Amino acid sequence: MINPISAQLLMPLSTDGNLANLFTALEGVAPSLRSMCADFAPSYGVVCNAMHLHLNRRGDRKPAKMVISLTLVKLDETRLMAVLGDVSLQVKRDRELKQSDAWLNAILTGVEDYAMVSLDPLGRIESWNESIGRLTGFAAEALVGQPYSIFYPPDSTTPEHLLDRLREADENGWSLDEGLRMRADGSHFWGNSMISPLRDGEDRSRDPAFCDPESREPAYGLIIRDISDKREASEQQRKAAYCDYLTGLANRRAFFEAAELELARRKRSPRSTAMIMFDADHFKAINDTFGHPAGDAVLRHLAQSLKATFRDVDVVARVGGEEFAVLLPSTDLAAAALVANRLRALVEATPVLVEGELIGFTVSAGVAAMDDAISGLDGLIKRADQALYAAKARGRNRVDCWSPECPTYKDHLPGGINAS
Numbered sequence: 001m002i003n004p005i006s007a008q009l010l011m012p013l014s015t016d017g018n019l020a021n022l023f024t025a026l027e028g029v030a031p032s033l034r035s036m037c038a039d040f041a042p043s044y045g046v047v048c049n050a051m052h053l054h055l056n057r058r059g060d061r062k063p064a065k066m067v068i069s070l071t072l073v074k075l076d077e078t079r080l081m082a083v084l085g086d087v088s089l090q091v092k093r094d095r096e097l098k099q100s101d102a103w104l105n106a107i108l109t110g111v112e113d114y115a116m117v118s119l120d121p122l123g124r125i126e127s128w129n130e131s132i133g134r135l136t137g138f139a140a141e142a143l144v145g146q147p148y149s150i151f152y153p154p155d156s157t158t159p160e161h162l163l164d165r166l167r168e169a170d171e172n173g174w175s176l177d178e179g180l181r182m183r184a185d186g187s188h189f190w191g192n193s194m195i196s197p198l199r200d201g202e203d204r205s206r207d208p209a210f211c212d213p214e215s216r217e218p219a220y221g222l223i224i225r226d227i228s229d230k231r232e233a234s235e236q237q238r239k240a241a242y243c244d245y246l247t248g249l250a251n252r253r254a255f256f257e258a259a260e261l262e263l264a265r266r267k268r269s270p271r272s273t274a275m276i277m278f279d280a281d282h283f284k285a286i287n288d289t290f291g292h293p294a295g296d297a298v299l300r301h302l303a304q305s306l307k308a309t310f311r312d313v314d315v316v317a318r319v320g321g322e323e324f325a326v327l328l329p330s331t332d333l334a335a336a337a338l339v340a341n342r343l344r345a346l347v348e349a350t351p352v353l354v355e356g357e358l359i360g361f362t363v364s365a366g367v368a369a370m371d372d373a374i375s376g377l378d379g380l381i382k383r384a385d386q387a388l389y390a391a392k393a394r395g396r397n398r399v400d401c402w403s404p405e406c407p408t409y410k411d412h413l414p415g416g417i418n419a420s
């Protein structure tokens with residue numbers, strides 16, 4: 001007995017249209033089938049499961065175009081049941097997938113400066129491959145299950161930033177960032193990291209593997225590229241546009257761009273964000289007493305102290321003559337005040353030696369944190385500036401946090417910065 005669909009599938013095998021005997025019909029493509037059944041000792045059971053039959057018409061020289069899957073079940077001593085299905089498309093896709101895999105592997109094995117890993121929904125490394133081992137020196141045991149921040153120098157990112165990149169990739173289809181990356185031996189290289197969601201184009205909101213943070217299914221691809229060579233060339237241009245010529249810190253432009261970006265991320269996934277404004281005390285007197293070049297040396301010294309005190313992920317910038325601003329991602333008011341005070345004490349304790357002259361100086365600081373009453377960067381800067389003014393008014397060499405009692409912005413120093 002044969003149903004019409006099976007008959008249609010087997011028709012190309014038949015020379016005379018007679019499909020009365022399955023073994024005879026399949027003789028050309030599965031000659032061992034008859035003996036397999038004969039040798040099958042149990043009184044019932046699966047004789048063969050999803051056996052692929054590549055259909056060539058007899059005498060055909062071309063490669064098979066059709067693949068049929070055959071499952072043969074022995075029902076009892078006298079009856080067999082065959083289940084046939086056309087799996088040509090599935091086999092073709094499998095072959096294409098294998099081919100793509102082979103190509104990708106060949107590329108990844110051949111290139112020296114690219115490396116790829118897959119990440120789970122929380123950004124933990126899901127699989128290790130040779131290219132990442134070669135580029136970063138990490139072994140599989142050290143990588144699998146770790147957050148991808150393992151490739152970043154400590155302090156150069158926060159857990160929130162790592163998740164921001166994943167969300168960015170979800171929204172835009174990719175997320176690219178450039179900066180220092182770290183190898184297993186602790187050495188650094190300049191790299192860019194491209195994160196893209198896997199299974200692009202699908203509605204991932206209903207995919208439990210994608211949405212479940214505990215799922216270990218690959219959800220993102222991360223490609224890291226060593227661009228140290230290219231970086232050399234673009235570094236000069238970048239410095240000119242974004243670095244303060246005197247101190248080497250970020251300049252106003254860089255500060256505002258980075259701060260706007262951070263606040264945009266904060267809007268998407270709320271977290272505490274703080275800002276500190278620092279201003280050297282009585283700086284005019286330093287210039288007047290020791291000369292302008294000595295004043296410059298003091299500013300450079302202050303910049304070094306700022307660099308040494310803050311994390312790599314904090315944005316430290318010179319935003320005016322003797323005024324510096326720091327944006328601290330994932331930091332609340334109290335924590336920011338603590339680190340501001342550490343900087344203040346460090347400056348007070350370390351006078352600068354300029355041409356044999358020891359110049360002691362102090363700084364004042366104003367600290368503010370984002371809250372719902374502030375609409376944007378401008379508001380945060382205003383508050384930090386008001387707190388700084390309060391510190392100056394209350395005697396200098398001190399740190400003040402913003403409170404509603406702080407003097408209003410319009411009373412403040414003409415040198416204050418604004419976001420326009």
Ligand SMILES: Nc1nc2c(ncn2[C@@H]2O[C@H](COP(=O)(O)OP(=O)(O)OP(=O)(O)O)[C@@H](O)[C@H]2O)c(=O)[nH]1
Pocket residue numbers: 246279280281282283284285287291292293294295296299320321322392396415
């Ligand atoms: N050496 C040097 N001096 C600068 C630079 N930029 C600004 N200044 C000087 O910094 C001084 C700032 O003086 P003021 O704004 O009066 O403030 P201050 O003397 O620090 O007093 P308080 O801030 O009130 O403690 C001015 O004399 C500026 O000329 C710079 O790049 N190098």
